[in-house]
Amino acid sequence: MRVAITGASGLIGSALSASLRADGHEVLALVRREARDGESRWDPATGVIDAKALLTCDAVVNLAGASIGSKRLTDSYKRVVRQSRTDATSLIATTLADGQWKGVLMQGAAMGYYGDRGDEVLTESSGPGDTFLSEIVTAWEASARPAIDAGIRTVFTRTGLVLAPHGGFAERLLPLVRRGLLRRFGSGREFHAWITLEDQVRATRFLIESEHAGPANIVAPHATRDHELIASLARAAGKGTAFPVPAWAMKLGVGEAAVDLLTSQNAEPEVLTRLGFAWNHPTIDEASRWVMEAAGFAPPATRAA
Numbered sequence: 359m360r361v362a363i364t365g366a367s368g369l370i371g372s373a374l375s376a377s378l379r380a381d382g383h384e385v386l387a388l389v390r391r392e393a394r395d396g397e398s399r400w401d402p403a404t405g406v407i408d409a410k411a412l413l414t415c416d417a418v419v420n421l422a423g424a425s426i427g428s429k430r431l432t433d434s435y436k437r438v439v440r441q442s443r444t445d446a447t448s449l450i451a452t453t454l455a456d457g458q459w460k461g462v463l464m465q466g467a468a469m470g471y472y473g474d475r476g477d478e479v480l481t482e483s484s485g486p487g488d489t490f491l492s493e494i495v496t497a498w499e500a501s502a503r504p505a506i507d508a509g510i511r512t513v514f515t516r517t518g519l520v521l522a523p524h525g526g527f528a529e530r531l532l533p534l535v536r537r538g539l540l541r542r543f544g545s546g547r548e549f550h551a552w553i554t555l556e557d558q559v560r561a562t563r564f565l566i567e568s569e570h571a572g573p574a575n576i577v578a579p580h581a582t583r584d585h586e587l588i589a590s591l592a593r594a595a596g597k598g599t600a601f602p603v604p605a606w607a608m609k610l611g612v613g614e615a616a617v618d619l620l621t622s623q624n625a626e627p628e629v630l631t632r633l634g635f636a637w638n639h640p641t642i643d644e645a646s647r648w649v650m651e652a653a654g655f656a657p658p659a660t661r662a663a
Contacts, residue, residue: 359378359383359384359416359417359566360383360384360385360386360414360415360416360417361378361383361384361385361386361415361416361417361418361419361566362385362386362387362388362398362411362412362415362417362418362419363375363385363386363387363388363418363419363421364388364400364418364419364420364421364422364446364450365420365421365422365423365466366385366387366388366389366421367387367389368421368525369520369522369525369526369555370421370517370520370555370558370559370562371387371419371421373522373555373556373558373559374419374559374562374563375387377559377560377563378563384396386398386411386412386415388400388407388412388422398411398412400449402422402442402445402446402448402449403441403445405449407449407450407453409453409456409457412450412453412454412457413453413454413457413459415461416461416462417461417462417463417464417566418450418454418461418462418463418464419464419466419562419566420446420447420450420463420464420465420466421466422442422443422446422447422466423439423442423443423446423466423498424438424439424442424443426439426491431490436490439494440493440494440497440498443494443497443498443501444497444498444501447465447498447501447502448501448504450463450502450505451463451501451502451503451504451505451506451510451512452504454504454505454508454510455504455505455507455508455510458508459508459510460510461510461511462510462511462512462513462566463502463505463510463511463512463513464513464515464562464565464566465498465499465502465505465512465513465514465515466498466515466517467495467498467499467514467515467516467517467573468491468495468516468517469516469517469518469519469551469575469577469623469625470487470489470491470492470494470495470621471486471487471491471492471495471496471499471516471573472484472486472487472492472623472625473486473487473488473489473491473492473621473623474487474489474620474621474622474623475487475621475622475623475624476549476622476624477549477622477624478624479624479625479626480551480575480623480624480625480626481575481625481626481628482516482572482573482574482575482628482629483628489621495516499514499573502514511569511570511571512571512572513565513566513570513571513572513573513574514572514573514574515561515562515565515574515576516573516574516575516576516625517553517558517576517577518550518551518552518553518575518576518577518578518581518623518625519550519551519552519553520552520553520554520555520558521552521553521554521555521645521646521649522554522555522649522652523555523649523650523652523653523654524653528649528653531591532591532649532653532655535588535591535592535595535597536595536597536650536653536655546583546584546585546588547583547584547585547622548583548584548620548621548622549581549582549583549584549622549623549624549625550581550582550583550584550587550623551575551577551578551581551623551624551625552577552578552581552582552587552642552645553576553577553578553637553645554578554638554639554645554648554649556638556639556648557578557637557638557639558576560635560638561574561576561630561635562576564630564633564635565630565633568633570629570633572629573629574627574629574630575625575626575627575628575629575630576627576630577625577626577627578627578637578639578640578641578642578645579626579627579631579637579640580626580640580641580642581623581624581625581626582642586642587642590642590643590645590646591646591649591650593643593646594643594646594647594649594650594651594655595650595655595657596657
């Protein structure tokens with residue numbers, strides 16, 4: 359199988375690329391710089407893409423988009439966040455549609471689609487929320503319409519909080535947890551729909567090989583309240599929990615990007631469950647142990663076992 363991946367250098371993209379290559383599949387990384395072996399140059403802002411190379415692939419995984427958590431969401435950067443996603447998706451979807459392509463488009467999306475929904479159980483049939491991120495993800499998914507209209511099987515991978523030993527959320531959270539310096543974000547009652555990086559990659563590959571089209575919540579079977587998630591990670595690291603981080607402090611520090619940790623999304627993976635996907639880390643305690651052991655932060659007795 360030949361798979362094109364945008365955002366191949368990111369947390370999910372790099373892990374997915376490594377997994378596919380390890381199993382003998384060919385990966386074509388779309389990059390904005392000068393292309394090297396196994397790469398193809400593109401520039402969504404100017405409409406530059408190698409259609410011939412893209413159309414030789416069996417699947418396209420589109421993860422392109424400017425980072426939300428790494429910068430303050432000023433009005434100008436909000437435009438960058440939105441346009442980077444819609445430009446990339448529109449270019450890919452239009453290119454595939456014009457080429458009468460017969461593969462599967464795995465279109466990146468996010469839990470942000472649902473907004474802040476409290477204890478409400480959210481499945482793929484739930485509607486969008488009314489936050490900035492909801493607007494972004496709705497526009498992001500809508501940009502794939504040319505592919506859908508052309509009959510291309512398109513899957514919207516609505517990813518939850520990705521728990522990993524490095525990168526992404528881990529870079530902000532694990533240094534605090536492993537020092538016993540964190541108890542919760544905000545009230546601690548918010549639900550987080552999460553998944554380990556390992557299961558994120560496995561679920562993506564599972565959906566590529568399925569016949570599903572439409573949204574799919576890429577999360578573990580059960581969302582976890584904020585204070586429970588932090589406590590589980592702390593236990594896995596052999597640490598206690600200490601200071602809560604109030605919502606005002608989160609917003610002061612990182613602005614609207616704090617919405618990832620302050621909104622409540624009690625989402626369930628209805629599609630993955632129905633299709634028979636089996637998680638390697640279905641519970642938060644199993645996920646926490648995997649994260650901490652992989653990061654080298656587990657207690658000595660745990661690592662020895």
